Amino acid sequence: DLPTLYFNYFLDTENANSDLDNTGRMRDAFRVYGAGEDGNWILLATNNTPDDQGLNRNNHSGNSDVDELDNNINGNRDAFGNPLLTQEAYDGTGWRQIRTSLAAFAGQQNVRLRFEFSTAASFETGDALRGGVELTAVAGTELESGQGFTVTPIDGVSAVGAKRFQFDMGLELSLPAGADLTSGVSTLTINGTPVVFSTTSNTGSNVQYLPTDSPAAIASKLANRLLTIFPSITGITSDPNRPSVLAIAGLPEGTSTEYAVSPDLSGSILVSFPFTSSNIVKIPVTKQMTAPQVRDAIRSALAATYNDAANMALDPTGALDVWKFNANTIQLYKYTIAGNNSALSVTTERVGDFFGVNPTARGGGNVSLAHMDERALNNTGEGLYIDDIVIGFAERGEMVFSSTADNSFAANLQYAKTLYDINQIEKGNY
Structure with a gap:
């Protein structure tokens, strides 16, 4: 049984694509990511059309033709390390369906899916001054005492320096x-x-x-x-x-x-056991805590460490408001995170961000602050609609309903059987 994600979509954009050679910048990007227990976001689908139409998906000369569908870029591989196909979404062709493998997350817990659309084709994730660093909490059962991470303020946001935060279960x-x-x-x-x-x-x-x-x-x-x-x-x-x-x-x-x-x-x-350390900020947690409770315990520790004491005294109930979150993910701006040895996931980048109007991810080059106005140009497209999100299992095949007759076929140059000659062990003792 192959875990598979299906969804219908309608995409109407300016259809501006890009590779990594810095000669073009993508705009109006639609991307779908998945993240497993390690917290790494894997690119499952993108509307960034590949530059190379042949069988070669990895071995390029320099950055030429390196795009989002290359496995060494998107990290889309199954549990055995075999490459999986990141699916292309098509612009301006009406309602369509994407079918993409979730084999990269087979057998894992707390799998997350992320559907995103950006007119700049980049959220600048991991840039502490722009997109922010994402810290995603897990349930208390996934944590152990002594595990933690180091937070460092930047750009003068706090007079308090870098601090090590550790979970304390007493x-x-x-x-x-x-x-x-x-x-x-x-x-x-x-x-x-x-x-x-x-x-x-x-x-x-x-x-x-x-x-x-x-x-x-x-x-x-x-x-x-x-x-x-x-x-x-x-x-x-x-x-x-x-x-x-x-x-x-x-x-x-x-x-x-x-x-x-x-x-x-x-x-x-x-x-x-309850330890003593003047250099460590403790985050009190228990095994019974849910992921949102662990998230708020982390936010409380961050607020107690970095919030202005005078402001906290004036408005103690609002102390956590500056530590923004989405679901179980805390978004940190002007703070970096390093040394995470816990089950928390830290997102410092997403591969699709490299291809958009994002000077940080590309290190300058042909993408500079002078190009940032491109994000506000050519916005006449209708945008994106998503419907009918289904996660199922592809076993012996799939059926297509209400399809019109079509006897014309096109060769799929990225067909896995043709593209990757990888032997898998399918016999032996289990």
Whole structure:
């Protein structure tokens, strides 16, 4: 089964196309992108007509004839690294349908689609002074304590310098089964207090358990006792995907001496603990958080770090308004992001932007500020309409309904069977 995107479209533009040799600039661009778990936007469709009509889609001389349909530009490849065909959308031909493969995202979660139209053929994505840098949040289950990213203000937007932001889940424990515990010996040191597992006592700082308890049962019993042992705890949440993992909030920061496990237990039980660092900005999160909640936790940390303190005091409810977002994506202007080692995706460019009226992406050349007025010229086209977006599976073939008879055919020079002679392993042990 091949995951496939279908949609109908009507496109009426000035039909100005471009390659990378800087002799022309595209305008009125319609592009469709997809992004998987790595956050990289892959170009699935474009109305930028290819300059080369032959079979060669990659090996060009310099920038000549390098266009958006080349695989080394659009990154459209399946899970095995085999090139996929980015589909061309046609201008001025009435209503048509695009069928494009989603094989690049097969088996992935949180896949996103992006339909965009720009009269400049560029959104200047990744330019911190123009299009902005995009930071897309994920659910708390995708994050771990200590992961994060570095934000650097530019162009004098803030007197505060670069800061490292890290996710903080407080004390995080991955509990074992009862059979892996030794009564009276197995101990968790939490904020300097020994919490002892016992088969006979459930008083004081003891946690009573059964040797037959599952890891999830041990986690449940520990959570109930910790609320009594440590009244300062503000919340205990379990990972929806791993019920044996607990995140405990409200405990003070400490060291590896104050948060530890006894020698008979695996060190992997202590996933993380509330750490102390003057150089890191913490983003409090839990495994239960949705992507929008994680997004707002990030925005709150950014506001607390970079917003003007006097203005925040005057309007604390509006502190987050300057940190714009669209769905789960935060758009940062005059800030750059680097060193991301989390499941968040950071978008610093989209390949289609290179072909439009965009001096930043092309590094100057034949696209300069003097050409920026082209974005406001020749706007008599009707524009773009999209309808009937369907994601389905192409298996043994597809049917065409209500089609008029047409016996004329044209050779498809980009037919995958002809274009790429790539052997795939289709036999063997599975």
